[in-house]
Amino acid sequence: MDEGQVEYTEAVTRRESGQDETISANRGWWDQEAADYLEEHGTFLGDADLIWGPEGWSEDDLHVLGDPTDLAGRTILEFGGGGAQGARWCATRGARVISTDLSAGMLATARLIEARSSGPPPLLAQADATRLPFADDSFDIVFSAYGATPFVADSAALMAELARVLRPGGLLAFSTSHPIRWAFPDLPGPEGLTANGSYFDERPYVEATWDIASYVEHHRTMGHRIAEIIDAGLVLRAVHEPEWPLDNTEVWGGWSPLRGQHLPGTAIFVASRGHTR
Numbered sequence: 031m032d033e034g035q036v037e038y039t040e041a042v043t044r045r046e047s048g049q050d051e052t053i054s055a056n057r058g059w060w061d062q063e064a065a066d067y068l069e070e071h072g073t074f075l076g077d078a079d080l081i082w083g084p085e086g087w088s089e090d091d092l093h094v095l096g097d098p099t100d101l102a103g104r105t106i107l108e109f110g111g112g113g114a115q116g117a118r119w120c121a122t123r124g125a126r127v128i129s130t131d132l133s134a135g136m137l138a139t140a141r142l143i144e145a146r147s148s149g150p151p152p153l154l155a156q157a158d159a160t161r162l163p164f165a166d167d168s169f170d171i172v173f174s175a176y177g178a179t180p181f182v183a184d185s186a187a188l189m190a191e192l193a194r195v196l197r198p199g200g201l202l203a204f205s206t207s208h209p210i211r212w213a214f215p216d217l218p219g220p221e222g223l224t225a226n227g228s229y230f231d232e233r234p235y236v237e238a239t240w241d242i243a244s245y246v247e248h249h250r251t252m253g254h255r256i257a258e259i260i261d262a263g264l265v266l267r268a269v270h271e272p273e274w275p276l277d278n279t280e281v282w283g284g285w286s287p288l289r290g291q292h293l294p295g296t297a298i299f300v301a302s303r304g305h306t307r
């Protein structure tokens with residue numbers, strides 16, 4: 031390196047990362063990546079569809095939120111909604127929907143999609159899902175496909191916050207990468223099939239330059255994730271581990287048809303505040 035030049039080398043580590051550092055890093059990362067994310071995954075996600083993960087299963091396939099004809103008139107919150115595609119799917123079924131996201135960049139992609147869409151638009155708001163600007167008991171349904179949950183340090187606090195804004199009897203549903211993935215290299219090929227880490231190691235994955243984090247992703251074992259849901263006062267209704275469908279040939283990061291034949295890639299957690307909705 032020439033004299034006077036400064037080296038900016040990004041390092042990948044597993045180390046603790048608190049809530050403030052995590053939020054700051056991920057807000058910046060998603061702001062910067064938003065346009066590329068839409069470019070890369072927009073067609074797969076659709077403009078007004080609720081796709082639960084890289085397997086490609088949609089809400090029309092899985093009915094995680096219940097009977098779709100029952101959504102009309104419901105008040106629904108999408109957290110970590112990105113381009114708000116899932117919220118738009120709910121809005122077209124007659125629900126009153128607000129989609130929130132930490133990242134202004136991701137909300138900008140939602141507005142881009144909105145400009146070319148003809149269906150009823152969801153409301154959009156910038157909000158950290160661990161500190162929602164809504165009153166207690168506001169929503170019949172709270173959901174997210176891969177939003178926020180792995181990107182916060184205190185996911186127990188996130189569960190409590192989501193439970194707070196749910197009405198009694200309301201439904202929480204969210205997907206995230208399946209916890210078993212954390213024991214394997216995040217690679218789509220055969221090298222991603224040999225465990226090289228511990229499933230039990232819950233230290234987050236951190237990308238950093240000079241130890242200043244630029245991306246942080248957090249892991250919980252299945253048992254700890256379920257405990258956080260129960261500790262938030264919610265009733266766990268289901269955990270879905272959707273299989274990779276044979277007709278999906280797309281690779282999305284570390285998710286691929288090859289790995290999908292061997293390992294679950296997505297976990298969808300469904301809980302309710304009390305027993306009925």
Ligand SMILES: C[S@@+](CC[C@H](N)C(=O)[O-])C[C@H]1O[C@@H](n2cnc3c(N)ncnc32)[C@H](O)[C@@H]1O
Pocket residue numbers: 053056060075081109110111112113114130131132133136157158159160174175176177178181182
């Ligand atoms: C993998 S994307 C998922 C977006 C969208 N649900 C989808 O299926 O394409 C993760 C999203 O979570 C958002 N996010 C990260 N941390 C968050 C937080 N603390 N509160 C709200 N959203 C957050 C990111 O900005 C990003 O839009």
